[in-house]
Amino acid sequence: MTHPNETKTAQPMVMMRDVEKYYGTFHALKNINLTVAKGEKIVLCGPSGSGKSTLIRCINALEVSHGGEIVVAGHSLHNDQKAIDAVRRVVGMVFQQFNLFPHKTVLENCILAPMRVRKLSRAEAEATARKYLERVRIGDQADKYPAQLSGGQQQRVAIARALCMEPKAMLFDEPTSALDPEMVKEVLDTMVSLARDGMTMICVTHEMGFARQVADRVIFMADGEIVEENDPENFFRAPKHQRTRAFLGEILAHH
């Protein structure tokens, strides 16, 4: 006999079934099947143009998929605005280019969506913002503008801004690729601590150290397909496919 709560926890956070995606005639995602459980941490890697960004952007409907089914936190994405709203309400996203709003201070960046979307009062939104800014260790910069921060600080603000919506899952699209090397660690540390707290995470990244440290599964994509997936231990030790081996060889040579 199953307890009602059990069926709920058994429901996956993200379920993609037979998903296809085209840009015009270009076939960007081919028959994607992926299930991410609550609390699971996925690292997505693969060569440039393999469709990693496209895949995670389908999860929060920044891209429209053309076949198959995507269900996120119980909401089936069928291009109706209600489902899209519901999904974006519970899924946060962090971008390679930070995408902070330049005309708003750090604090204002963090309270806009909580006030408009979660309908928090300004006081509540500010309290939430300060909590998460502390959490990413940048509380003292609340009144600065994005342009006054370093890349690493900006990305941590972007993470805090997403956390202010109290999401159930977070998508990361190469969050450290635009950073100077000395700033990569501070952002990765933030992500590791988020992972430790049980956040469901899907990260496009080539930071293999991070993958080893937190990932439950590493997924390798090429040409719009999922080629291989495994737990990090086996993924790195014994990659099955030639393309994975070639890719890992290249990545690790650079590190």
Place this chain on the structure above:
Amino acid sequence: MTLDFSVVTDAWQSLAFGALGTLFLAIAGMSIATVIGVLGVAILRAQMRVPSFLVTAFVEVIRNTPFLVQIYFIFFALPLAGVRLNPTITAILALGLNGGAYAIEIIRGGVESIPTGQTEAGLALGLHKHEVFRFIVLKPAIRAIYPSLSSQFILLTLTTSICTSISAYELTSVGQRIEAETFRSFETYFTLTGIYLVISLATMWLLAEIGRRAFNYPQR
């Protein structure tokens, strides 16, 4: 020929009021133009077919016809439709519509210059398209084109002189009256030129000041 500027100095009060009339027309016209510009771009962004078409048609008609004809059209056509407006209101309306069409074009350029990542970040946070436009895109977009918008508004300020054609109260109509009464054409228009220059410079200063205060955030 001897110059006699006393005709002008004697009329300094009329000229001062004329200059104020001009400034009033300019500021009211700019305000309406700004509202039309922002609303027009918002409508274009909503990508609904009929409203978008209407905005585009409006912009093309205004930009491809002379202002003098536009103001006469409003002045003589509206009464046919049963709407009676005094010359000053008509002038403000004409200036606002004309400036608004150019503002739509300029602001649209600014909006297009904003990286799509800004919009995506807003959408990913759960904001709707109209909120993304209003709270995220609009201000940086206007900042990006603020110099062009300012030049357009200086032009609008000078265009107020055409409103003399429907006898709106402004500086050129005051000058024409002085000239008609005194026959001192050179002195009159020499003085008007000077006053318009001052008005232009003052408008430029005002717009720069507004820009400095509104866009006081640092940029990369």
